[in-house]
Amino acid sequence: MKKIHLLVLKAFIRPFIVTFFVVMFLLLMLFLFKYIDDLIGKGFEWYVILQLLMYAAATNVAMALPLSILLSSIMTFGNLGENYELVAIKSAGISLQRAMIPLFILITGLGISAFLFSDYMLPVANLKMGSLLYDVREQKASFLIEEGIFNNSIPGYSIRVEKKENDGELWKDVVIYDQSNGSGNTNVLMAKEGEIYKTEDGRFLILKLRDGVRYEEKQGKSGYNPRQELTRLRFKETEQKFDLSSFQFKREDENLFKNNYQMLNLRQLVASKDSVNHLNDSINKTVFKTINPYYKIYFATQNYRKGKVMDSLDFNKGGIFTGIDSTTRGLVINNAKENISTLKNSLNTTTEQSKDFVSTIRRYLIEYNKKFTLAVSCLVLFFIGAPLGAIIRKGGLGLPVVVSVVFFLIYHIISTVGEKSVKEGNMSPVLGMWLAIIVLTPLGLFLTYKATIDSALFDVDLYKNLFKKIFRKKKVVNG
16 A cells, blocks of 8 residues: 555656646746846846746745646546556555545645745745835836937936947047036037946946037026026046936835735734724724714604604795795805715715725735635645546646646636635625635536546547437437
């Protein structure tokens, strides 16, 4: 029995490791394709890209782990069935469920590890990746001058170079508009050539210009003098210093991102949910206190208890305005309209705030349930993949990959629909987040039962023979 368990474990571990890293690689490639425009041309160091990929890999575990378990379980039992090893195991009096016990224990351990990972490590990885990705996307592109085009990348300057030589270090026919004083294009510098280099710390760009002239326009020295002054300065050689601090990669404080839903563990999610729930209750109490002074009972207490109802509220017959003269009546109506408008605005504002609070609470509950559904989904997909492999009896990366992708897409689509329904308030958080588990668990039990009784569920010849029998019966009846 131990040898059989070891055989099954060895047959599972190798494809699981391979499929996990293959799926992780594919997800990282999708991540790079998604953010490639934010990474190219910004002069990042190699370790910044490596950090971003490492954090992205950690956040992709929630999708890579269930898919790799499904695919590797199909491949494992498909290989065992294709090589008639399952037949030998069953002929030895060992059922499929008993052969699955070691893998069940292993997957349970992986599920518990996934839960601990999602509670302790995943929030940290989301925080690191979220803050780093924000800094990467906010980073300016590297300072790059193209020939014959004005460049406004450096704040306060507009630079144009007619031609570049010596790998871009020597500029010809340079024109620089200095707009740093906020007075427009009143300061222009032109030179025949210039040589550029950066300071050692990379914070400043030094442009050594030769054979040029600077033109500068100024207002008259006297405030009442409307005439302008034009200064022209010729030079053989001068230096222009540009600040490149805006192109330096800067990191924002991670504490600015730590209150996001995906960056909290279970304890923090519960505390945040209770805090928002308390705020929601407090504004509802505030609204009641605001409305209460305006709420007045028209009928006397004794008459109200007797259930008397006024026959008519016709203004011409008096109605509620009985005893009020026509002059005061207009003031009463305007006062009532103002009170109604005030109440309406207060209720609308409070309603919007309450909707935002309820939506925030739902998001906290979504992340709370996700940490448990990740662990349980590993078991559910295993009980789908293992019997599927035993039924189809095909190993390798052909049919198992197709079948696993189909079932994983079904799981992912149901999960996405459930999560979206929870966000929109059309479904309770528990039902929406566990919807995929609830739908696929009976399917896993059904497939396990079919694999136990050696059902030819995916036998093409069986369905061909069935259709042939049906058509034969139809021919006999028609004949």
